[in-house]
Amino acid sequence: MDFEFTTDQLELRANARAVLEAACPATVVRAVYEGTGDGTALWGQLVQLDWPGLAIPEEHGGMGLGMVELAIVVEELGRAVAPTPLLATLTQFVPLLREAGSTRLLQEIAAGTVTGTLALAEDGVWHRPRMHTTARRDGRDWVLNGVKSHVLDGTTADWLAVVAQGNDGVGAFVVPAAAVVATPIEVMDPTLPIATVLLNDLTVGGEDVLLEPGDPAAAQAIERALQTSVTAMACSTVASCRRLFEITLDYAKQREQFGRPIGSFQALKHRLADLYLAVERAASLAWFAALTIAEDDDRRAIAVAMAKAAAGECQRLVVRDALQLHGGIGFTWEHDLHFLLKRAKVGDGLLGTAACHRAHLAEFLGLAAPA
């Protein structure tokens, strides 16, 4: 295994970071938090730079980059706390289209004229043996009914990929925003806005049926798409943690008490060493997961669950210590620290917490209780 990024990948990271440092400084994030601005201008710039086409095949107008490259860009979104539809569109909507073998909307997405998201979770659960949202056959069409929770960009995405339960298994459908009732949820981190989505006797047919319920390949295709979404969320979360760690480290070097930098006290040194280790541990597992997806390796299911679990474990430690070690200043609204703190926490909550993914791992490792 060669676990170093290529020159091209390192360049991509440097470029993405430079773009976001210029286009998404903390003032942009603060404006979103305080309701005085949104991510529209940022999105416009990212579209101009062809970011929406990053992971879309070249024949559909994209750049055709792989999962490792997507992970690199998503990390930068997490680092910058970027309020953009890119995360939901490229890591939640497109993967399900691709796994279903559909080319629907890819051209428009690559051009930046259309955004999408994934409506999968119900009552905050992403992995459910049987969905409550139903897909009932009606002639050649399907009729969807149910409530989806925690839909990222649920009120703003143009299209939603909906997963629903048919009599013979699970299926996936593409529906336009206008056909659903999306209710925004007031969330702690407005850069990752979520909504509850109501599907009320919604008829779907033709090319909007991505995977028919009863199609034996459907469940696996959905699972594989979700692996990309989960890995991306892990990458975003770890990158937020890395930034938190860097800021906290700088603060520990500068802030003086008792006539010396607080970072010279061994109690803090050991905590910072442990934070560094937690970030590197989670980052390396996230990259490994991205790599198993990029190469479609057999270990991908386990690697993805480990990545999301480690990302959750990482934020648990880093969020606590970043806030604690900043002392009172980090507790104030006017300091920018809380944007990252909240983004990291939300990143653990969405697409399955650390504990949820450890439970998946228990099954993958053959440790689950016999039925």
Added chain:
Amino acid sequence: MKLRFDDDVEAFRAELLAWLAINRPSAAEMAAEPSVSTGHAPAWARRWTRTMFDAGWLVPGWPPERGGRNAGPIESLVYIEELAKARVPRTTNVQGLGIVAPSIIDYGTDAQIRHYAMPILRGEATACLGMSEPNAGSDLAALTTRAVLEGDQWVINGQKVWTSGANYADFCFLFCRTDPHAPKHQGISIIIVPMDTPGVTVRPLPEIIHPDQPDLNEVFLTDVTVPAHHLVGELNNGWAMANGSLAHERAMVWVNAVMGLEESLATLLVEAPALLDRLTPIERTLAVDQIVQVAIDTQAARCLGYRGFAKFARGAGAPEQALMKLYASEARQRVALVAAEIQGADAVVAGGVANDGHHAVDEPQGTWLEQYFHSFANTISAGASEIQRNIIAERILGLPRK
């Protein structure tokens, strides 16, 4: 980034595996005469070292005359992985082959290489590393064992402790104070001392696990005299050499730690179903979460190791390597503890084997609880975990010393 190695690396692996299949010592042979100390090389181990040396498989990264084949760092990594997978120790004299011989080759004279390094490589001699002292543990540079040049002889007086393998080794790579007036890091030299020199007394220190097979020793040096030409490298340059030769090892030593961790986890996963079946549903849930966490730790150790190694192989700085000693040794401790706790009352049963033959004796072996206690050797020695955290904080993260 890619999961697979290049074809030439795979060809190297195939050649090694084919050679191992024919030439490796058998499990029965190793179990019949296990090594009882890191200074002890049983007859099979001596033959095995010689066989590897002759075939250029002892230190693949070195030239043929030193028992290698000029292999690159990636091949060397594959080599260590495959030996561990095949359950064949690379050596029973870990410090001799890993630190002492390379240091003599790097810093010693031709005569020293001929008389001391080459016999280690040919399986004819073993060496121990005389570093720690009663008052110089984590603060190694505080060592006080004194060497004074009188005429053409060094006269050495002092005491070493925690000297692995000293009870069987042929010679000691001894760190001595040669200039008591210089700052503590600058007055240290390295002198080769044959263990049968008059005035050298070894007192084994039975350990908390398997006291019948001590590996650690006290070494007392009373008016020990060795010829002046036993000085290795420059006078008073011992500290710099120590860092140089230990750095050698750091690039690769994590592989064995990670593979030990993987082996522990694999064993635990095999034993888990029977252990878990005895538990109530809630106990089981708690236990399973612990196992899953050490499974994540294990994969993370592998990934962190590869991450640091990928940078090292490109000649770049690899801060991840400094993390590996700390992370892998603590993870190994957690696996043993988790396994012992899931065993419950049965964990207290003693009587695991001291050495199964195919591990070096300094690796945790025996029952889970024995392994747990044994694992502290790795979180205490070679820079305790607390020292590792200081090193990470100061040297990698740039936090002020004071």
